[in-house]
Amino acid sequence: MAKKFKGGHVMDEQKCCVSNFFKRLSGKAESRCTKIIDVAHRLFLDRGYENVSMNDIVKESGGSLATVYKHFGNKSQLLIKVLEHKSEELFGDWARQRSNYEGRLEAFLMMIGASYLDLVADNDAILFNRLIATLGYLEETRSVNQTLLDVMMHPVNVIAEYLENEKQNGRICVEDTTLCAHQFLNALEEPFMFPRILGVETDISEPTHHKALTQLVQIFCRGLCVSQ
Numbered sequence: 001m002a003k004k005f006k007g008g009h010v011m012d013e014q015k016c017c018v019s020n021f022f023k024r025l026s027g028k029a030e031s032r033c034t035k036i037i038d039v040a041h042r043l044f045l046d047r048g049y050e051n052v053s054m055n056d057i058v059k060e061s062g063g064s065l066a067t068v069y070k071h072f073g074n075k076s077q078l079l080i081k082v083l084e085h086k087s088e089e090l091f092g093d094w095a096r097q098r099s100n101y102e103g104r105l106e107a108f109l110m111m112i113g114a115s116y117l118d119l120v121a122d123n124d125a126i127l128f129n130r131l132i133a134t135l136g137y138l139e140e141t142r143s144v145n146q147t148l149l150d151v152m153m154h155p156v157n158v159i160a161e162y163l164e165n166e167k168q169n170g171r172i173c174v175e176d177t178t179l180c181a182h183q184f185l186n187a188l189e190e191p192f193m194f195p196r197i198l199g200v201e202t203d204i205s206e207p208t209h210h211k212a213l214t215q216l217v218q219i220f221c222r223g224l225c226v227s228q
Helices: 013-023 027-047 054-061 065-072 075-101 105-121 123-135 139-152 154-168 177-197 206-223
Strands: none
Touching (some): 027 054, 027 065, 027 075, 054 065, 065 075, 075 105, 075 139, 075 154, 105 123, 105 206, 123 139
16 A cells, blocks of 8 residues: 655656556557667657657657557656656566665665666756656646656665654664655756756766765764664
8 A cells, every 4th residue: 555654745646657567568569568668758758848749759669649549648648657667667666676775874865865866867867857847848748747646655664664654763863764765866866967967077986976965964964863
């Protein structure tokens, strides 16, 4: 069952949605839908959501327009499935490893942080941030923006659920675990992502990432009053 934490965000619900979607498909249909999702993801990143049509996606992925509409409904629903699928690919392992880090906050944050900074260093991260920034201004996606936000909360929710468990077991002291998870990821990403979005040359080397991550984890562990 999905869990809710402060702020009302549903924990791991997007994983259930995308898993259930693929479970309903035959092997051939699953392969076809995976190809459609991969192609749509690439086109949305490269061209922007508003500049990609369903016909463009069919042209690149093969198959028929009828198949795309049958499985995904419309372009905004396809966008949701794209983000669900990619979110599970990128962050699903965090959730699967979470229980291995009980009582080991510093190690958990180092694992999460190293993985997240690898994503931030990828050029697709810049395209992704630009894509997401444009969606709020589009009338076409306005009706699904809350769903899109829920999907985007996946990495935050994984961290928040871990922190909530640590809090319930008396190992850390924090009022709002979801807010804390947001603050950790934002503090980790901001020195690297914002300049790169603006096209400013930025040091994203492994030593620089490690230095930033180690310092941030130390700050958070001290601030959370980790029990020794």
